[in-house]
Amino acid sequence: MSEPERIWTEEQALSDDVGKKDLIKFLQDHASKEFLANHKLLGSAKNVAKTSKKDQLVEAYKQMFDTKAFKDAAQDKEFDEMTAKAKELKMTEKPKEEEEEEAAEAPKYTKQILKKGDGKNFPSKGDLVSCWYKGMLEDGTVFDTNISDGSKKKKATALKFKVGTGRVIRGWDEGLMTMTKGEKAKLIIEPDWAYGRKGLEKKIPPHATLTFEVELENIE
Numbered sequence: 001m002s003e004p005e006r007i008w009t010e011e012q013a014l015s016d017d018v019g020k021k022d023l024i025k026f027l028q029d030h031a032s033k034e035f036l037a038n039h040k041l042l043g044s045a046k047n048v049a050k051t052s053k054k055d056q057l058v059e060a061y062k063q064m065f066d067t068k069a070f071k072d073a074a075q076d077k078e079f080d081e082m083t084a085k086a087k088e089l090k091m092t093e094k095p096k097e098e099e100e101e102e103a104a105e106a107p108k109y110t111k112q113i114l115k116k117g118d119g120k121n122f123p124s125k126g127d128l129v130s131c132w133y134k135g136m137l138e139d140g141t142v143f144d145t146n147i148s149d150g151s152k153k154k155k156a157t158a159l160k161f162k163v164g165t166g167r168v169i170r171g172w173d174e175g176l177m178t179m180t181k182g183e184k185a186k187l188i189i190e191p192d193w194a195y196g197r198k199g200l201e202k203k204i205p206p207h208a209t210l211t212f213e214v215e216l217e218n219i220e
Contacts, residue, residue, distance in 0.1 A: 086168060
C-alpha cells in the first residue's frame with residue numbers, strides 16, 4: 001500500500017479535536033498488522049480505546065510514518081501465518097496453582113546441541129526470537145516444520161514469537177532460553193511440557209513425547 005496522507009500534525013493529533021478512536025481507526029486502516037500488534041492496537045476500536053492513552057496513540061501515529069510501517073498485503077499475510085504457527089504450538093493455559101507447582105519441577109525435556117551458537121547471546125523472557133524447526137513424533141514422523149523441501153530457508157518463513165511468555169509449549173520456552181544465537185539443538189520434550197494428555201487433533205496423539213530440531217536464528 002502506498003504511503004497514506006499525514007492528515008494531522010503531531011500538535012493537531014494531541015489536541016481535543018482528534019479523539020482516541022479517530023487515531024485508532026486511522027492506524028488500523030493504514031498500519032501493518034505487525035506494527036499494530038507490537039503497539040497493542042489490534043481488535044475493536046472501542047476495546048483498544050479502553051486500554052490506550054492518547055499520548056501513546058499519537059506516538060504510534062508518528063512512529064508509523066517515521067518507520068514507514070504501512071499496511072502491506074503480503075507482509076500481513078506472513079504475519080497471520082506466523083501468528084497461526086505460534087498458536088498451534090501454544091499449550092492450553094493452566095490454573096495459577098498448577099503454574100506455581102511447575103516452577104519447582106525438574107526439567108521435562110532433554111537437549112542435545114547439533115550446532116554451537118555464538119555462546120554469548122541468550123534470549124531472555126519476552127525477547128522476540130526467530131526460529132527454524134522440525135517437529136517429530138517418536139516414530140520419526142514429521143508433524144510440523146517451517147523448513148521447505150531442500151532446506152532452502154529463503155523460501156520459507158522463520159517462526160517469530162516472544163519467548164518465555166506462554167506463546168508456545170513449555171518445552172520450547174524453557175529449551176530456547178538455554179540456547180544462544182545461531183545454535184541448533186534437538187529438544188526431546190516429555191508430554192507434560194508438550195501437549196499433555198490431550199495431544200493435538202489430527203497431528204499429535206495423547207501423552208506423546210516430541211522431538212524438535214530447532215535453530216535459533218535471531219533474537220530481538
